[in-house]
Amino acid sequence: MTRLELEMEDQMSPNPKEMDVHLVVEFGNVRFDYTACATAASLFMQECRNYRYPKHLAVVHDDPRRYPRMPNERLYLEH
Incomplete structure (x- = not known):
């Protein structure tokens, strides 16, 4: 595969x-x-609340397309 x-x-x-x-x-x-x-x-939010203690964790209602995809996103769908 090419870099692009x-x-x-x-x-x-x-x-x-x-x-x-x-x-x-x-x-x-x-x-x-x-x-x-x-x-x-x-699923990520549930795991964070169970095992980590983030200062802030939320889903914001705006256009998500301007942000990079969550690293390892696929792993949360393979539970």
Whole structure:
């Protein structure tokens, strides 16, 4: 695969039939903004609340397309 093809694949939803959301995660003074499909975002949030203690964790209702996809998003769909 070419570099462009890999970059395009990274921006594709692992669940294209589902709506993408803007996920905000803050640990200390560091904020992360990601795009994720709704199911992966929900499962990630549940795991964070069970095992980690983020300062802030939310789904924001705006256009998620301007953010990078959540790293390892597919793993949350394979539970």
